[in-house]
Amino acid sequence: MQRSNTYVILFSLVLTIILGGLLSLASVGLRPAQKKAEEFAKKRQILSAVLDIEQVPDIVTEYNSRISSYIVNANGETVEQESPAGELLKAEDLDIEKEFKKDPADRLYPVYRFHTEGNPEDIEAYILAMYGKGLWNDIWGYIALATDMNTVVGIVFDHKGETAGLGSRITDKAIQERYKGKKIFDDSGEIASVSMLKGENNKPASIDDHNINGLSGATITAKGVNYMMIDYLNYYLPLIESLKKGEVVAVSMLNTKN
């Protein structure tokens, strides 16, 4: 049936308005739940750098009682800044992807402190955020350093679009375990980071404090991880040096409670 142009235009207009209205309603209505889901995923990821996440019964409670956080600038100085909403900007709300696009000297860096269970005064590890490029798209992660600021306690990686089964293996627990106990400084006190070698069956002699087995078939992703780690350890270096000297920033746990 041939309809008039006016009918066609009116029909399209009404349909667009109805569908558009419904979708924006859904979007606004679901926004709080989506934000909660994103925050939960982030907390889960930060915690999994230091804990076996499968054994944690309640991630939010565990996070709130054991993690405190603050923000530093490129010189390692604590920064207190207001968020767009006018509140004090929390490290958890810092968008690392956005920061990554700025010049390293202008970036803000989140610092998460992992406290001993039942003793909020005692710090077990520092968790630092990292962001970089894999083969296809962005990769990111969190590295947990012991209080000597040298030994890796744990690490966690995630990615946007690495090849399934190859590059995406950086999210595997078994691969992340390889970093445990490695050192980020060499004997002369320079950042040496921990790097994945090419391939997966390297001679035991080539595996040491700074080198671990890589990813077969995903050398470029592994290289991306290596660069990301070296870059971010250097960005965090002023902070790491000051923490090494024992200069602990007094941030009350209450600051980060939600």
Place this chain on the structure above:
Amino acid sequence: MAETLEKEITKKKSEALLSKRRKKFVLDPLNDDNPITIQVLGICSALAVTTQLKPTLVMAMSVTFVMIFSSLFTSLLRNLIPTRVRIIVQLAIIASFVILVNEVLHAYAYDVYKQLSVFVGLIITNCIVMGRLEAFAMGNKPYDSVLDAFGSAMGYSWIIIAVAFFRELLGSGKLFGFEIFSAIGWSSFPTNGLMVSPVGAFIILGLIIWVQRSKSGYVEQH
């Protein structure tokens, strides 16, 4: 004359909720007219999301939801939709439901949402959905269209779930993330990396098509 007319009307009304004709809408796409293995539609997502069962199941549910509701709405509006812009109208309806699914997953199944990433959005371009709207819902009543959409969605779903079953089992030795081989005491099970890559999906899909066609005797017309 009047009597026969009345008879016809009552006869029409009394068509069973699941009459033989209607059962065909649901059952045909499961096997004889399967959207993936016979019509070869929707292959892209069948390859991309089937490395694990959990996201595959969510994908199947999402496609089923989108198909049923877009078919229902298209069918309800079929006499109002101007033929000249019908494809765009169908797309708008499908896209709205897809975005709705995407938003709901973002809120309540964030892990799966991240895993499926663009593939939920790509349901919009899934040929099965548009194909059924254009071929069926535009010319049939709402209830029949819903049945037809449900049938096609199930045809799509069981194939991708079957593919995901074998890919997760052979590729990672797991089912729904559960280490099945370690559980039965075969922890040295050699997982096959090929199954994790899209190539594995092609192979399994090929095997399913082989089994199906050797049973049904279906031959491609040239």
